[in-house]
Amino acid sequence: MKFKALTAIAALVVAPGLALAQADDDNLVINGEIEAVTKTAAPAHMEDTGVDTIMSGWHFRSDETQALQMDDFDNPGMIFVDLGIEQWNKVEGEAGNSCASCHEGPESMEGVRAVYPKWNEDAGEVRTLAHQINACRTENMEAEPYKYTGGQMANMEALISSKSRGMPVNVAIDGPVAEVWERGKELYYTRTGQLELSCANCHEDNYGNMIRADHLSQGQINGFPTYRLKNAKLNTSHARFKGCVRDTRAETFTPGGPEFIALELYVASRGNGLSVEGPSVRN
Amino acid sequence: MASGVRPRVKVPKSASAGDVITIKCLISHPMESGQRKDSDGNVIPQSIINNFTCSFNGETVVNIEMKAAISTNPYFEFDAMVPEAGEFEFVWDDDDGSTYTDTKAISIG
Amino acid sequence: MELTRRETLAVGGAALLVAGLPMPAMASAVDDQINAFTGGADVAEGGIDLIAPEIAENGNTVPIEVSADGAASILVLAAGNPTPGVGTFNFGPMAGESRAKTRIRLAGTQDVVAVAKMADGSFARTSKNVKVTIGGCGG
Numbered sequence: 001m002k003f004k005a006l007t008a009i010a011a012l013v014v015a016p017g018l019a020l021a022q023a024d025d026d027n028l029v030i031n032g033e034i035e036a037v038t039k040t041a042a043p044a045h046m047e048d049t050g051v052d053t054i055m056s057g058w059h060f061r062s063d064e065t066q067a068l069q070m071d072d073f074d075n076p077g078m079i080f081v082d083l084g085i086e087q088w089n090k091v092e093g094e095a096g097n098s099c100a101s102c103h104e105g106p107e108s109m110e111g112v113r114a115v116y117p118k119w120n121e122d123a124g125e126v127r128t129l130a131h132q133i134n135a136c137r138t139e140n141m142e143a144e145p146y147k148y149t150g151g152q153m154a155n156m157e158a159l160i161s162s163k164s165r166g167m168p169v170n171v172a173i174d175g176p177v178a179e180v181w182e183r184g185k186e187l188y189y190t191r192t193g194q195l196e197l198s199c200a201n202c203h204e205d206n207y208g209n210m211i212r213a214d215h216l217s218q219g220q221i222n223g224f225p226t227y228r229l230k231n232a233k234l235n236t237s238h239a240r241f242k243g244c245v246r247d248t249r250a251e252t253f254t255p256g257g258p259e260f261i262a263l264e265l266y267v268a269s270r271g272n273g274l275s276v277e278g279p280s281v282r283n
Numbered sequence: 284m285a286s287g288v289r290p291r292v293k294v295p296k297s298a299s300a301g302d303v304i305t306i307k308c309l310i311s312h313p314m315e316s317g318q319r320k321d322s323d324g325n326v327i328p329q330s331i332i333n334n335f336t337c338s339f340n341g342e343t344v345v346n347i348e349m350k351a352a353i354s355t356n357p358y359f360e361f362d363a364m365v366p367e368a369g370e371f372e373f374v375w376d377d378d379d380g381s382t383y384t385d386t387k388a389i390s391i392g
Numbered sequence: 393m394e395l396t397r398r399e400t401l402a403v404g405g406a407a408l409l410v411a412g413l414p415m416p417a418m419a420s421a422v423d424d425q426i427n428a429f430t431g432g433a434d435v436a437e438g439g440i441d442l443i444a445p446e447i448a449e450n451g452n453t454v455p456i457e458v459s460a461d462g463a464a465s466i467l468v469l470a471a472g473n474p475t476p477g478v479g480t481f482n483f484g485p486m487a488g489e490s491r492a493k494t495r496i497r498l499a500g501t502q503d504v505v506a507v508a509k510m511a512d513g514s515f516a517r518t519s520k521n522v523k524v525t526i527g528g529c530g531g
Contacts, residue, residue: 062449073293073307076356082289083311151287201397229450232355283449303488315506318474327490343484345492350477354453354495361481362488 014139014232016065022208023059023217028277031072033259034166035080036275039257043272045173049204055221056274057217057226057282060208068281069145077158077227077279080151080234084159087152100142106159113157113164113276119176125227126180128264129157148256149242154225161225161278169222169271177265186268187259193250199267221264222271223280237264288312292373294387298365306337306344307360310375310383313331316351326354332357332383334376413489422469422476426507429467429480430515440508441514451498451524459491460508460516466490467509471519472502498524 028036038056042049042183073079088099088106105110116129127135133156134145146153173181188199202211205220208218224237238255241263245252252260293307308331317329331351337344344363358366363371368391426435440460448454450455458466458481468478481492490508498504501524 062445062447064445064455065449070457073309074358075289076309078308079289079291079309079311079356082291083287095517232452297482303398304418305488338484339486342486343482344486344488346482347492348480348482349477352473352478352497354497358493358494358495362491364486364488 001228002165016160023055023231026063026066027058028056028058028066028070028275030070034275036166036277037168038274038277040273044271046270049200049235051204051218054220054271055207055218056277056280057220057223058277058280060215060217061244061281061283065281065283068227069277075227075279075281076232077225077234077281078162080227081148081158081162081279084155084157087156088159093137093141095142097139099136102136106163109160109163111164113161113278114167114170116171117177117261117268118172121276125195126177126261126265128238128256128261130238131261133157133160149236149239151233157236158225158234158279161276164276165278169268169274171265171268171272173265173269174243178250181260181265181269183259184262186265188266191248192245193248195247195248196201199244199263218270219267220271220274221267222274223277223282225278226282229281229283230276237246287375288383289307290373290375290383290385291369294371294386294389297390297392298392300366302365303362304365304373305360305362305390306371307358307384308335308337308373309356309358312375312377314351314353314355314357330378332371332375332377334374335359336372337361337363337367337376338372339363339372340367344371365390365391367391403524413430422471422505425467425469425476426505426517429507429509433513433515435507435515435517436518439510440506440518442504442506442518442520444504444520444522446521446523447523448498449525451500454498454522454524455493455495456504457491458506458508459489460510462492462507462511463490463516464511465509466483466492467507468496469505469507470498471505473497473499477481479503498522500524 012092030036038054038058042051042054058069068074085106091098113129117126120127130148130153133153137143137145193200199219202216207216207218221237225234228235238260241260242252242255288311290308290310295304298304314333315327315330319325319327330352331349333349335347335349345361347359368389371387373385443457444454458468460466463483465480467480469476470478478496483490498506503519503521505517505519507515509515
């Protein structure tokens with residue numbers, strides 16, 4: 001039944017020392033003041049998954065990488081928050097507005113990251129934070145939208161996320177979003193690509209194990225956008241989804257498209273209770 | 284100049300005379316190493332920040348000659364003496380001739 | 393020109409030999425840079441600290457710290473990189489300590505070398521092997 005995927009995973013997973021293979025028990029305190037919840041009981045909807053504790057990807061990184069996120073002057077992602085502040089205050093578009101024209105300071109965004117993706121009643125759709133940013137740009141500013149996974153979008157998401165750091169992720173999964181959430185859940189468990197791997201094969205069945213020399217996390221997105229040492233820039237969640245699906249050797253879905261919106265809602269809901277960490281630092 | 288270059292510097296706002304303080308600075312820069320190739324197989328020429336200097340009231344704290352092995356978005360942390368109130372100046376020199384600067388004042392008290 | 397399999401292997405082998413040549417050349421590049429820094433003076437082991445992770449999670453961003461009490465400057469080299477230069481830290485009169493942290497690129501598992509020029513004109517060196525791991529699925 002699961003034979004092919006198990007073979008694939010057996011080929012991928014090596015265990016250089018079991019001591020390394022578990023998530024660690026360190027505590028994440030940012031700037032000596034924001035105490036982040038990085039391990040907590042799984043939300044009720046995960047009852048059947050076998051995962052009883054949800055964990056931030058921070059626990060799966062080396063001490064050196066973890067330290068980078070504990071101080072805003074060590075965290076390279078904070079440069080991009082600064083760039084986001086410049087964008088926030090910049091008037092663009094026909095309407096002569098900046099973000100600040102309606103929202104005043106970025107502090108007004110406190111709590112926003114924690115509840116996205118969420119239902120937009122006027123539009124009658126589930127909106128990601130990135131979609132809401134672009135809706136503001138096109139409708140209220142009459143400006144060009146940002147590229148969905150581009151640098152300016154990542155900067156703005158990082159700025160908005162930084163105002164919710166330490167607050168628990170709390171996305172709604174019922175009511176009008178239920179249908180999209182179910183679709184996201186289905187995608188999470190759907191195998192893709194020549195390797196026939198679903199999100200769950202790595203991030204639910206094998207978190208804590210090694211995939212070659214890398215430590216598999218639970219694939220939580222509470223830390224996005226995340227500064228990756230690998231490419232030395234901020235990465236958005238949809239860009240990361242795309243990378244993961246590509247690595248199963250599949251044609252990927254489109255960032256910002258309906259599949260990844262649904263997947264983001266579902267994956268975000270698996271982190272309900274963890275603190276918002278964006279911009280986080282990962283390898 | 285490389286686009287979007289932005290310095291970020293942390294200096295305490297005040298210190299006691301004679302204190303040694305720790306300074307952290309980060310600047311956004313691709314630090315193109317000269318080792319990479321573009322999609323056509325051509326080598327992308329090196330383009331880095333090649334020098335960084337921090338001075339206090341005109342006297343050098345640290346000068347760093349930088350090579351291509353310094354990571355993207357260069358980060359430095361070092362220690363400075365603060366004998367008196369004054370101003371730290373930070374200067375980054377880009378291969379392309381641009382310089383990026385920042386200053387931070389520190390008071391005694 | 394058409395090559396048989398045997399010929400192809402022979403050409404490949406020759407290419408490997410040529411490709412192998414830069415290795416000793418690299419070693420001398422490290423020595424050359426140290427000599428340029430010291431002016432050929434004797435270099436003692438110890439008296440300088442280099443902190444680097446034993447295993448770097450990603451070679452693109454490896455945190456290191458160098459310090460040597462009273463050093464005027466510290467040269468840092470990555471012996472296994474295509475070009476070994478990392479940087480030279482020159483401490484001025486306003487430096488609190490001869491210490492600095494930065495983040496560096498390592499092309500693979502290799503020795504990081506640090507050489508300090510002390511205030512009295514003597515030199516001290518140390519090195520540390522850093523293992524660079526290869527990431528997971530490439531994503």
